[in-house]
Amino acid sequence: MVHQYKLNNYNIVLDTCSGSVHSVDDVAYDIIAMYPDHDEQEIVNAMMEKYGDRPDVTPEDIRFCIEDITTLKNNHKLFTPDTYEPLAGEFKKRNIGVIKALCLHVSHTCNLNCEYCFASQGKYHGERALMSFEVGKRAIDFLIENSGTRRNLEVDFFGGEPLLNWDVCKQVVAYARSKEKETGKHFRFTVTTNGMLIDDDMIDFCNKEISNVVLSLDGRKEVHDRTRVDYKGNGSYDQIVPKFQKIVKARGGKNYYMRGTFTHANTDFTKDIFHMADLGFTELSMEPVVSKPGDPLALTEEDLPILKEQYELLAKEMLKRDREGKGFTFYHYMIDLKSGPCIYKRISGCGSGTEYMAVTPWGDLYPCHQFVGEEKFKLGNIYEGVTNHEIQEDFRCCNAYARPDCQDCWAKLYCSGGCAANAYHATGSVKGIYEYGCELFRKRMECAIMLQVAEDLEGIDGSVRHGYTSANFSVGEGNLADDDCGDCSSDDCTSGK
Numbered sequence: 001m002v003h004q005y006k007l008n009n010y011n012i013v014l015d016t017c018s019g020s021v022h023s024v025d026d027v028a029y030d031i032i033a034m035y036p037d038h039d040e041q042e043i044v045n046a047m048m049e050k051y052g053d054r055p056d057v058t059p060e061d062i063r064f065c066i067e068d069i070t071t072l073k074n075n076h077k078l079f080t081p082d083t084y085e086p087l088a089g090e091f092k093k094r095n096i097g098v099i100k101a102l103c104l105h106v107s108h109t110c111n112l113n114c115e116y117c118f119a120s121q122g123k124y125h126g127e128r129a130l131m132s133f134e135v136g137k138r139a140i141d142f143l144i145e146n147s148g149t150r151r152n153l154e155v156d157f158f159g160g161e162p163l164l165n166w167d168v169c170k171q172v173v174a175y176a177r178s179k180e181k182e183t184g185k186h187f188r189f190t191v192t193t194n195g196m197l198i199d200d201d202m203i204d205f206c207n208k209e210i211s212n213v214v215l216s217l218d219g220r221k222e223v224h225d226r227t228r229v230d231y232k233g234n235g236s237y238d239q240i241v242p243k244f245q246k247i248v249k250a251r252g253g254k255n256y257y258m259r260g261t262f263t264h265a266n267t268d269f270t271k272d273i274f275h276m277a278d279l280g281f282t283e284l285s286m287e288p289v290v291s292k293p294g295d296p297l298a299l300t301e302e303d304l305p306i307l308k309e310q311y312e313l314l315a316k317e318m319l320k321r322d323r324e325g326k327g328f329t330f331y332h333y334m335i336d337l338k339s340g341p342c343i344y345k346r347i348s349g350c351g352s353g354t355e356y357m358a359v360t361p362w363g364d365l366y367p368c369h370q371f372v373g374e375e376k377f378k379l380g381n382i383y384e385g386v387t388n389h390e391i392q393e394d395f396r397c398c399n400a401y402a403r404p405d406c407q408d409c410w411a412k413l414y415c416s417g418g419c420a421a422n423a424y425h426a427t428g429s430v431k432g433i434y435e436y437g438c439e440l441f442r443k444r445m446e447c448a449i450m451l452q453v454a455e456d457l458e459g460i461d462g463s464v465r466h467g468y469t470s471a472n473f474s475v476g477e478g479n480l481a482d483d484d485c486g487d488c489s490s491d492d493c494t495s496g497k
Contacts, residue, residue, distance in 0.1 A: 002079060003410035004033060007450045008316055014449060016410050017084070020077040021337060023453045027051055031065050036079060040066055084413075088347050088401035096396075099146040100351070101154035103358040103369050104139055106131040106168055110160040112194050112236060115227040116263060116289050116297050124360075124373035130165045131361040135382070136172035139359050142382040144183050156190045158358075158369055163197035173209050190214065192259070194228070195240035203247050211255060215244050218260040219272020219286070226265060227297070245280060257283035257331060263297035264289075267306045270314045277321070277328045285331035288440055290422055299436065308443045315447035319454055333448040335414070346400070349416035353379065353395030367395050370421035395420065398430050405433045411442045 001016040011029040013022040024032065027047060034043045044062050051057040072078040109128040110117075140155070147153055155176065157169045169191065176187040191206065192214040206213055217240065218224040225235025248256055258281045262269035269286050276284055288307070291298035299307070314330065321327050350356065353367030360372060363382040371377040380387040400406050400417040418441070422434035 001082065001408075001410055002032065002036075004029060005446055007312065007446055008319075008454065010450055010453055012446075012449060012453060013078070014410065015078050015080050016413060017082045018076050018078075018080040019337065019413075020072075020080075021449055021453060022072075022078070023457060027057060027062070028065055028069075031062065032069060032078070035066070035069055084347055085401045088399045096354075097146060098148035098150065099143060099355055099357060100150055100152075101156070101356045102139055102143050103156040103158050103356070104131065104136060104172070105159065105358060105360050105369070105372060106136065106157050106162045106165040106172075107160035108361050109164060110194070111164065111196050111230065112161070113229055113231045113233075115229075116261060116291060116295075118290065118370060126373050129361040131168055131359075133168050133171045133175075135359075135361065135363045136168055137175050138363060138382050140172060140176045140179065140187075142385070144179060144185055146385070147185065151184060152186050152188060154188050154190070156192065158192055161194055161196070162191055163193050163202065166197070166202060170205060170209075173205075177209075188212075192216070194236065195243050196230075196236060198240075198243040198247055203250050206247070207250055213247065213251070213256045214259050215240075215247070215256060216260070217241070217244060217258050217276060217281075218262070219266070219269065220275045223266045223272055227261075227263070241279065248281060253282060257285055257329075259331075260284075260286045261289050262286055263291075264299055264303060265297060267299075267303050268310065269307075270310045270317070273314060273330065274317065277326075282328040283331075284328055288437070290425065290434075290437070304436070304439060307440060311440075311443045311447050315451055318451065322455075332444045333451055335445070335448045335452070337449065337452050346413040346416055349399050350419070352420055353392050353398075367391070368421060370419075371424075394430055403431050403433055405435075409438070409442075411438075411445050414445050415441050 003014045003016060005012055006029075011024050011026060013024055013029065013032055014020075015022070030050065031043055031047060034046060038046070040063065043066060044059050047057065047062045048059060069078060073080075105124075107130055108124055108126065109130070143153055143155070155172070157172075159165075162169060173187075173189055176189075180186055188211040189209060190212045191210055194216045216228070217237075218228055221235070221237045224237045228236050230236060244258070258276050260269075260272060260276070262272065266272060273284055273286055288299055289297055315333065318327065318330065318333070350368075352371075356368060357379065358366045358369045358372050359382060360366070365379040365381055365386065366372045366374075366377055367379065377391055378388060379392055386392055398417065398420050400412040400415070403417050403423075406412045406417055415438075418433055418438060420430040422437050423432040424430045426432060426434040426436075
């Protein structure tokens with residue numbers, strides 16, 4: 001499958017199944033569009049009719065370009081057939097029962113009352129609760145016992161607000177560290193916080209033990225304080241921004257990212273991203289809210305073209321700021337087109353319910369944090385293990401090829417079928433799709449690929465190569481086709497196996 005689009009004065013051609021990306025001129029762009037369904041003479045006639053008044057376009061040059069396209073096709077860099085579907089159901093079977101990560105809900109309560117919170121202000125539609133150390137300790141043992149030969153294991157401290165139970169978090173880390181040598185495991189910890197309780201002790205501990213800190217900030221003060229308020233209705237911006245700046249400075253500007261949410265109330269969300277960058281934050285993320293239709297903050301169909309324009313504006317501004325030495329990273333534009341992730345990850349998806357699970361304060365297991373509190377998705381618990389094998393099998397079979405609506409989508413090997421939770425809440429099935437989210441994802445991918453093209457073509461003079469495949473430039477180099485990895489358990493493998 002080939003996807004073609006124009007963005008920021010680049011003509012981009014993506015060969016979905018090989019991962020190759022080509023930046024071409026107008027003539028080559030049009031020839032590629034005609035190539036699958038027209039013979040050579042038809043293409044020559046059409047190109048001469050459209051570009052015949054240009055002195056640099058001749059029938060001979062067009063034929064040279066067609067030859068180049070044929071060579072790329074024969075080398076599996078254009079019009080590469082999709083051979084992955086038969087493998088889709090096999091990859092996850094290689095590691096049945098192996099868990100690599102847990103999301104520990106150490107706090108089912110919160111000190112903020114955010115209007116759009118999917119977790120019902122941390123309660124997850126249930127009772128407020130804090131995880132005990134005994135439960136956290138057992139969760140670590142459960143992860144070790146079910147991790148197979150994996151060495152690197154991941155634990156996220158989540159809530160609600162995890163800093164409301166920070167002492168237990170520290171005890172869990174200490175216990176996990178005490179088990180590393182005897183088990184041959186290595187733990188990486190992440191914490192997600194609204195920032196209200198950040199202090200020097202928390203910063204010092206995170207710098208020693210926490211691999212990544214996720215900080216919740218929605219951007220401009222008026223935007224942030226509209227929804228991220230305390231139980232008295234007071235905004236939190238003025239309290240948290242100085243604390244965020246302090247912890248980011250203490251971490252040397254690394255191993256963190258700002259995580260915001262945009263809603264119908266701020267469809268101009270790029271202003272919030274730029275505001276965070278102007279505050280000195282360089283690792284940024286801004287997620288679209290997922291709300292019930294009719295909610296005042298829910299994104300609407302009328303918002304969609306505005307949001308797509310915003311993503312393009314963001315990509316162009318990132319290029320500009322990078323050239324000015326003021327660059328920043330946007331989480332959704334972080335893609336590696338040259339070396340991964342491998343086809344295992346592309347096909348199998350996020351691993352929720354199989355490789356990754358959420359643990360409640362009581363030790364119950366759910367496929368991920370977005371399913372916590374929905375009883376039908378309870379998988380079991382950390383004492384007895386997974387007992388709801390029927391639900392787990394649904395998630396095991398959930399991949400880019402299990403969703404009929406994904407079959408003709410050019411981006412399916414980049415989203416791996418999308419988020420099961422969003423699909424379920426939109427359609428009632430984990431094998432459905434959240435079409436609104438798909439639209440935004442495809443636009444983000446187009447922008448992310450354009451950024452890679454722009455960065456890699458910096459300094460190239462733009463001279464014509466191979467007829468009209470101007471700067472015939474392949475980023476992917478077939479990285480999607482590296483499917484002969486067996487039962488790899490490399491610690492550095494981006495497949496997460």
